[in-house]
Amino acid sequence: MSMRNTNTLLILSALAALTCATTTATAQSARPTAFTNARIHTVSGETIENGTLVIKNGKIEAVGKDVVVPAGAKVVDATGKTIMPGLVSAWSAAGLRPPTVRSNTPQRGGRGRRFRPTSRGSSGSTSSKAATKVIDGMYARQPIFGQLLEVGVTSLALTPQGSGFPGLGAVLNPAGKSRDELSLNDEAFVQIGMQRSAGGKKVLKDMFEKAKKAVEEREKPPAPKEPAKKPEAKPAGKPAEVKPTGKPAEKPKDGKEPPKPAPKPTPKPAPKESEKKQDPKKPATPPKKTPPKKPKDPNVEVLADLLQGKRRAILQIASAADLLHWRTAVDDDVKFPRMVAVLRHDSNSGTIDMVTEHLKKWECSVLLPPSLSTLPRTQHLTHPAKKLHDAGIEIGFAIGESPAAVRNIFFSLMELVRSGLPADVAIKAVTQVPAKALGIDKRTGTIEVGKDADLLLFSGDPLSPVGKLEQVWLRGSRVESKK
Amino acid sequence: MRTPTLFVLSLALLTALDLPGQGRRRGRPTRATPTPTAAPEPKQEEKKKEPKKYTAIVGGDVYLGTGQRLTGATVLIADDKIDKVGHNLELPEGTTIIDAKGKTVSPGFVIVKGAGMGAGFSAPFKDTVNPFAFDIKQGLAAGITSFLAGSTSSRGRIGGSNAVIKLAYGDVEGMVLSENSVVGISVPLDRSAREKLETSIKAAKDYLVATEAYPAAKAKDPKAKAPKKPSGSDQIISVLQDKARLWISFGGGGFNPFRGMMGGGGSNSDVASIREACEIAELFGKGAVIEKPMNAWLIPDEIAATGSSVIISPRTRQAPDPKDPERTGSNIATAAILAKAGVPVAVTCPDGRFGGGGVGTNGILGQDLNTPNVDVAYAIRGGLDDRKALRAITLDAANIMGVGDRVGSIEAGKDADILILDGDPLHYSTFVITAVVNGKVVYEKAKEALYRHIARPKY
Numbered sequence: 001m002s003m004r005n006t007n008t009l010l011i012l013s014a015l016a017a018l019t020c021a022t023t024t025a026t027a028q029s030a031r032p033t034a035f036t037n038a039r040i041h042t043v044s045g046e047t048i049e050n051g052t053l054v055i056k057n058g059k060i061e062a063v064g065k066d067v068v069v070p071a072g073a074k075v076v077d078a079t080g081k082t083i084m085p086g087l088v089s090a091w092s093a094a095g096l097r098p099p100t101v102r103s104n105t106p107q108r109g110g111r112g113r114r115f116r117p118t119s120r121g122s123s124g125s126t127s128s129k130a131a132t133k134v135i136d137g138m139y140a141r142q143p144i145f146g147q148l149l150e151v152g153v154t155s156l157a158l159t160p161q162g163s164g165f166p167g168l169g170a171v172l173n174p175a176g177k178s179r180d181e182l183s184l185n186d187e188a189f190v191q192i193g194m195q196r197s198a199g200g201k202k203v204l205k206d207m208f209e210k211a212k213k214a215v216e217e218r219e220k221p222p223a224p225k226e227p228a229k230k231p232e233a234k235p236a237g238k239p240a241e242v243k244p245t246g247k248p249a250e251k252p253k254d255g256k257e258p259p260k261p262a263p264k265p266t267p268k269p270a271p272k273e274s275e276k277k278q279d280p281k282k283p284a285t286p287p288k289k290t291p292p293k294k295p296k297d298p299n300v301e302v303l304a305d306l307l308q309g310k311r312r313a314i315l316q317i318a319s320a321a322d323l324l325h326w327r328t329a330v331d332d333d334v335k336f337p338r339m340v341a342v343l344r345h346d347s348n349s350g351t352i353d354m355v356t357e358h359l360k361k362w363e364c365s366v367l368l369p370p371s372l373s374t375l376p377r378t379q380h381l382t383h384p385a386k387k388l389h390d391a392g393i394e395i396g397f398a399i400g401e402s403p404a405a406v407r408n409i410f411f412s413l414m415e416l417v418r419s420g421l422p423a424d425v426a427i428k429a430v431t432q433v434p435a436k437a438l439g440i441d442k443r444t445g446t447i448e449v450g451k452d453a454d455l456l457l458f459s460g461d462p463l464s465p466v467g468k469l470e471q472v473w474l475r476g477s478r479v480e481s482k483k
Numbered sequence: 484m485r486t487p488t489l490f491v492l493s494l495a496l497l498t499a500l501d502l503p504g505q506g507r508r509r510g511r512p513t514r515a516t517p518t519p520t521a522a523p524e525p526k527q528e529e530k531k532k533e534p535k536k537y538t539a540i541v542g543g544d545v546y547l548g549t550g551q552r553l554t555g556a557t558v559l560i561a562d563d564k565i566d567k568v569g570h571n572l573e574l575p576e577g578t579t580i581i582d583a584k585g586k587t588v589s590p591g592f593v594i595v596k597g598a599g600m601g602a603g604f605s606a607p608f609k610d611t612v613n614p615f616a617f618d619i620k621q622g623l624a625a626g627i628t629s630f631l632a633g634s635t636s637s638r639g640r641i642g643g644s645n646a647v648i649k650l651a652y653g654d655v656e657g658m659v660l661s662e663n664s665v666v667g668i669s670v671p672l673d674r675s676a677r678e679k680l681e682t683s684i685k686a687a688k689d690y691l692v693a694t695e696a697y698p699a700a701k702a703k704d705p706k707a708k709a710p711k712k713p714s715g716s717d718q719i720i721s722v723l724q725d726k727a728r729l730w731i732s733f734g735g736g737g738f739n740p741f742r743g744m745m746g747g748g749g750s751n752s753d754v755a756s757i758r759e760a761c762e763i764a765e766l767f768g769k770g771a772v773i774e775k776p777m778n779a780w781l782i783p784d785e786i787a788a789t790g791s792s793v794i795i796s797p798r799t800r801q802a803p804d805p806k807d808p809e810r811t812g813s814n815i816a817t818a819a820i821l822a823k824a825g826v827p828v829a830v831t832c833p834d835g836r837f838g839g840g841g842v843g844t845n846g847i848l849g850q851d852l853n854t855p856n857v858d859v860a861y862a863i864r865g866g867l868d869d870r871k872a873l874r875a876i877t878l879d880a881a882n883i884m885g886v887g888d889r890v891g892s893i894e895a896g897k898d899a900d901i902l903i904l905d906g907d908p909l910h911y912s913t914f915v916i917t918a919v920v921n922g923k924v925v926y927e928k929a930k931e932a933l934y935r936h937i938a939r940p941k942y
Binding site: 197198201 | 610
């Protein structure tokens, strides 16, 4: 026992040391850095051959063929090398498990096989806690984020796990060391999980019904009669509620309060005070006070925001069959910005490309596993990603949540490209598309002037087996490898 | 050469004569069954605003499933229903035409008990069906378009949770035809269970009588109380109201490890048990469905007298008791004998030794189980009339599941679940060329990897 404890301690301290080593280089001063003669996958536009990329203050200052290297710039000669935007992981549970120490036992199942996203279908009951912030369940102090950054993940999601409405997902800065440093946006998206069961479908249906009602309530004109009616307790109670709705819905966006308990109390005090002010005027109010004061369900409010387009969602769906079931639970006219996330090709329930026409109606992007699929019970390969792309649907790839899986992503992309997916689509699918889904596409995901300098520098083409990832830059700072 | 001739239908079928013995069928008058599926209906109404989509299957020899055959006829499908059947039909403009010249057209096969093929394991089935399950295609390739999934028996009391599933590939809402159109009980019942059943049937009947009389009573006396529904009687009432069919199975005799080895439910189905099943049917006053009564061939008239139907597994064998070989054991002629007595018969496959108990693609026996015409071939070999044999896997099977008003035959107004075959529907080497479910083509032999490489042997 004591032996094991000391071992653990040793390893923990070693890990801690490693984490420290991973820290990004000293913050860039005003001195610009210029990459010259590079092949640049801008993703936003054409690939630039022999281009120059200038970064300054963590941002991309200039990119192009004829860009002049500014005086005093630190020059990185990138002849024969390729630069692409940093990877964006739109589905990741890294950090949701406590750091496990098992480096002294060999992993079984090969690289990247250890953690499989298993939150599909059957597991457990369906939750309806849309307003819970997943980041509050994160184990911040662990080396995984640094390890992911080293292999090229410059932005990553923290995805709430489970079906139904497991909570609000976050966007993390992988260089962070604490919760606050890690968190870039602690409510970046609403995670929704489809579960093919009566209970699961009911939760979806009920919550969206409630959200629709909440939206109707919000969109009601704030009734000009309101001030006149105020003295009357009952009718005033309802419209009076309309106002606070807006507030609590927006408040969490600034996102300082803790999740579960907090949102409830916040909306409560507001109406209370306003009513208390009115109360003295009317002695008859106290008994009537209770019904209108029914606190808003923050979970419903979050979904109402979603329906109003103030939030975006990542909708996890396991298969084509599940998508059809979703449509029987939630009407297609319930519209909200979404990306559909499929974590495993499930040919026994239909791969997601079998319902392409429905996906097109949703006008959403689709996050796919970076792999080919097979027809059921055969070895006949199918290419869902290509099929969706050919149908005009934007595709992204789930790049995995372990460093080993991320290292493999380029090999997976290679296979998909060899099977017919255009290379630029493959690159876009791990950068710009997931960035859009996380709402960070204005800041990162492409190489454009003004965006964060989140860059990967490869010795050759990223999609070539000999292209090696040599450098990772996060917001203008070179990420030092711990090795 | 001998074997094929056994199966090929005689040309005499061209006559539209009804089947002999049918007049003796009692107890279940053709009922204007209330459709249990409420959910899909409103959707269809919404869609009605759109012009109907017409499909016509032209020129095939159409087995209507009622016993009739029309040569070179046309089946016109409007959306998901059969619009018209006949010769020289006028086709609306824009009709999609499927050529069936030189082929046969038959109602989709209806299987009284199945598993897999996209059905979930428990109710509510509509929330768990998998419309992209691979075995749906396998089932369609075998001609199956509907089957009953779930449990139908419950020991000691009426129970069961099941649904009639359609093999509507890719269509979640089209897959569940009805939920719980069958309730079951297994015999023998012990004395207390029997007494309890008798009391609850009586209470349910009284309740129904009282309910019927209630509006009149209320008119006289506005204070009259509405009759109270006896608790736990829903399933009994649904049988009494013809909303569900009662299935009676055998095997309530406790755990029997050898049951599977003996070929399933037949082990307890001696004459005494079958008589008990008949008694229960008479308690209800409704024809029941007796599941796999191995000795039914001994008392066909008694079964017929109750208006009951029977599910037979013609492939199942049970050795006779050596002490009384003349009056025990299975009989290959069971289906024929029962049919002759006027009992509607449906066929199913034997229970698998390692599970099964229904037509499906699961289990160690694999895919060969889901070929309904092969199962019915055994009954034909035992003397079952060809027309009745087809009914045993179409209309009679549908009636047995309580969905005879929706599926089982090619008649105007019914669901468009239709097979186009390259030969006699009952012939063992016949392949399904095209399967249509709810008016949509869901299987084409030439396009699926299953059997496209096999040509039908010519004789």
